[in-house]
Amino acid sequence: MDEVGAIAIEIExxxxxxxNVLPLLHELHHALLRFRDDGSEHCIDxxxxxxxxxxxxxxxxxxxxxxxxxxxxxxxxSEITETRIPxxxxxxxxxxxxxxxxxxxxxxxxxxxxxxxxxxxxDGIAHLQRLIDELPGEDQ
Amino acid sequence: xxPGLTVGETLRAHGVTRRGFLKYxxxxxxxxxxxxxxxxxxxxxxxxxxxxxxxxxSFQECTGCTESLTRSADATIEELIFNAISLDYHHxxxxxxxxxxxxxxxxxxxxxxxxxxxxxxxxxxxADAGYSTIAGISNRDxxxxxxxxxxxxxxxxxCAAFGGIPAARPNPTGAVPVSELITDKPIINVPGCPPIPxxxxxxxxxxxxxxxxxxxxxxxPLAFYGQSIHDRCYRRPFYDKGLFADSFDDEGAxxxxxxxxxxxxxxxxxNACATAKWNNGTSFPIESGHPCLxxxxxxxxxxxxxxxxxxxxxxxxxxxxxxxxxxxLLIGAAVGAVHQRHKRKAIExxxxxxxxxxxxGAAK
Numbered sequence: 045m046d047e048v049g050a051i052a053i054e055i056e057x058x059x060x061x062x063x064n065v066l067p068l069l070h071e072l073h074h075a076l077l078r079f080r081d082d083g084s085e086h087c088i089d090x091x092x093x094x095x096x097x098x099x100x101x102x103x104x105x106x107x108x109x110x111x112x113x114x115x116x117x118x119x120x121x122s123e124i125t126e127t128r129i130p131x132x133x134x135x136x137x138x139x140x141x142x143x144x145x146x147x148x149x150x151x152x153x154x155x156x157x158x159x160x161x162x163x164x165x166x167d168g169i170a171h172l173q174r175l176i177d178e179l180p181g182e183d184q
Numbered sequence: 185x186x187p188g189l190t191v192g193e194t195l196r197a198h199g200v201t202r203r204g205f206l207k208y209x210x211x212x213x214x215x216x217x218x219x220x221x222x223x224x225x226x227x228x229x230x231x232x233x234x235x236x237x238x239x240x241x242s243f244q245e246c247t248g249c250t251e252s253l254t255r256s257a258d259a260t261i262e263e264l265i266f267n268a269i270s271l272d273y274h275h276x277x278x279x280x281x282x283x284x285x286x287x288x289x290x291x292x293x294x295x296x297x298x299x300x301x302x303x304x305x306x307x308x309x310x311a312d313a314g315y316s317t318i319a320g321i322s323n324r325d326x327x328x329x330x331x332x333x334x335x336x337x338x339x340x341x342x343c344a345a346f347g348g349i350p351a352a353r354p355n356p357t358g359a360v361p362v363s364e365l366i367t368d369k370p371i372i373n374v375p376g377c378p379p380i381p382x383x384x385x386x387x388x389x390x391x392x393x394x395x396x397x398x399x400x401x402x403x404x405p406l407a408f409y410g411q412s413i414h415d416r417c418y419r420r421p422f423y424d425k426g427l428f429a430d431s432f433d434d435e436g437a438x439x440x441x442x443x444x445x446x447x448x449x450x451x452x453x454x455n456a457c458a459t460a461k462w463n464n465g466t467s468f469p470i471e472s473g474h475p476c477l478x479x480x481x482x483x484x485x486x487x488x489x490x491x492x493x494x495x496x497x498x499x500x501x502x503x504x505x506x507x508x509x510x511x512x513l514l515i516g517a518a519v520g521a522v523h524q525r526h527k528r529k530a531i532e533x534x535x536x537x538x539x540x541x542x543x544x545g546a547a548k
Contacts, residue, residue: 060439062421087220089213092459094418096440118204137207143464145211145382148220157210161202 061098068093069106075151076131086151091144107132107149114158120145124155191392192231205231215386215460216407229393236392237296238303239289239330240274243323244316244350244359245306249341250276252378253385269388272300275318286319293333301391302334304362307343307350311358327365336370336396337362340384342479345373345403352485363403370396373403377479380460383408402482404454413450413476416458419443432473443470447491449478 068088075086095103108128116122120139127134133155137146189197195205209227213220242250254277271277272292275285292300304327309315313322321329331337339362342348350359363371374387387405390397397405414420422428422442429436429443437443444451450458453476457468469476475491478484 060422062418064421089220091214092217092416094416094420094458096418116203116207118201118207120207122207137211139211139464141464143466145465146207146214148210148214157203157206161206163196163202167201 060096061102062094062096064093064095065099065102065106068095068103072129072132072149072151076129079131079151088149090147090149107134116157122157124158189235190231191233191235194235212382212386212389215382215456216390217410217459218407226393230389233392235270236335237292237300238269238271239292239300239334240271240277240303240305241318241326241330242274242276243304243306243308243327243344244357245341245343247276248378249305249384250274253381269301272296282319286321289330293330297333299335300333301388302330302337303340304337304344305340307347307359307361308365309350309357309359310365311356315357324365327362331362331366331369334369336372336391337366338372338374338387338391339363339403340374341379342375342377342484345375346482348377349485352483371403372397372399372405374408375402375404375480376455377484379480380456380462382460383456400454402454404480408456409454409480411454413453413455413458413470414448416456417450417470418458419470437473443473443475446475447489448475449481449484449490450476453478453481455480 071088075088078084079086090103110126110128110130112124112126114124116124120137120142122135122137124136125134126132131151131153133150133152135146135148135150135155135157136144139145192205206223206227209223209230210220213223213226216226218226240250273285273289275281278285278288280288306316306323308323308327310324313324316323318326339345343350343359344362347355347359347361350357351361363373372387372391374384376383386408387397390405390407397407400406400409402409414423417423419440419442422440423444427436427439427441428445429441430445431437432446442448448470450470457476458470461468461471477490478487
């Protein structure tokens with residue numbers, strides 16, 4: 045293993061940067077200013093933009109990771125992370141096979157998908173009632 | 185299965201939570217190239233949509249379109265959406281065969297006359313009815329009979345939409361697309377060889393939520409086919425900068441530059457490959473280093489060699505594109521016009537592609 049490990053392998057990036065990261069960061073900057081001033085939220089569909097792998101890495105390294113990281117498990121995993129810029133969230137949805145099906149940057153105080161949804165609350169109430177009914181009563 | 189439940193009710197019955205549903209809606213909104221702000225409208229409309237009865241007819245085809253849809257991995261939302269329709273007839277998938285299968289088709293037609301959705305894959309041979317029959321019924325007769333009671337028709341795959349490979353020259357069976365035989369029903373073309381699975385379900389979702397979609401001149405939904413591969417391609421910025429791969433193994437190819445000079449049909453091909461991608465979102469042909477073949481365009485098989493006849497620029501594209509860095513769109517339009525001329529010429533003087541062509545194209 046050591047001999048194999050001693051071979052210096054340099055992996056060159058296959059695709060160079062497209063130069064599209066900078067305008068994207070400016071868009072986020074302006075969105076954050078608007079959010080601060082009038083509370084209007086903003087969402088960017090990152091998958092719809094022509095970005096190379098290198099661009100994605102550059103974007104990751106600039107935005108970094110902040111204080112909050114949540115994992116949602118619904119039809120596959122979703123990673124919801126606040127970036128190191130408070131108010132800018134990275135939301136990545138994967139399907140049950142782990143394939144990324146959506147990649148968004150949200151300017152908000154909290155991405156809406158993190159909040160408990162009303163239909164799920166209704167299901168939860170019914171579920172809790174069933175659990176209560178199944179418990180042995182006090183007189184038993 | 186009887187239509188009646190809404191899509192939302194069906195998904196909830198399958199244990200899909202609201203968050204899971206919203207997640208799917210976010211992905212489909214992105215795929216339809218709608219702004220993320222329209223997510224709420226998409227979710228509300230899809231949730232309330234009623235399950236339609238669907239009859240799926242397969243004619244002269246390779247079953248690749250059905251494979252594309254059903255081989256998407258288990259437990260994906262695409263599969264759940266597929267379950268959310270009432271698929272009353274699909275002779276490849278259904279257990280019944282022969283007279284019993286045809287009875288199921290007739291029953292579905294009778295019960296939902298005027299309201300069912302008809303999906304067709306494959307082209308229809310009209311040179312001789314005997315080229316392709318199902319239960320002794322010619323493809324043409326079955327299409328005409330089933331289309332009569334359909335609310336709309338979805339032509340899935342390039343064969344049903346444009347004739348595809350069966351209609352390639354010399355077209356021995358006289359293959360024609362659905363639109364040549366049916367002229368009094370709305371037809372949505374979903375071409376591709378095969379189409380992207382999530383685009384097939386996406387078109388169904390769009391039909392369920394917003395009704396008949398806006399179509400382009402080729403009858404394709406603008407939401408999925410509204411932009412060229414080129415416009416959504418991550419290699420597009422290299423095109424704008426005049427950076428091209430000149431062969432499959434040169435420095436440009438290794439650096440992931442634009443494959444335009446290697447015959448890429450991205451500029452004249454309208455499809456969602458660059459954003460939806462293939463194989464569970466792994467990549468698409470250009471990302472794997474191969475030019476786009478243009479499989480979602482009419483006559484893609486008859487427009488000359490994939491490697492140079494259509495797309496090898498005869499004009500000084502390289503130099504022009506360098507100067508176009510600030511005005512790529514204008515030059516893009518000019519190049520598009522050049523392409524259309526090449527395409528017409530190639531179709532007029534169709535010649536067979538030999539291995540030499542491919543070697544020659546690769547060596548350029």
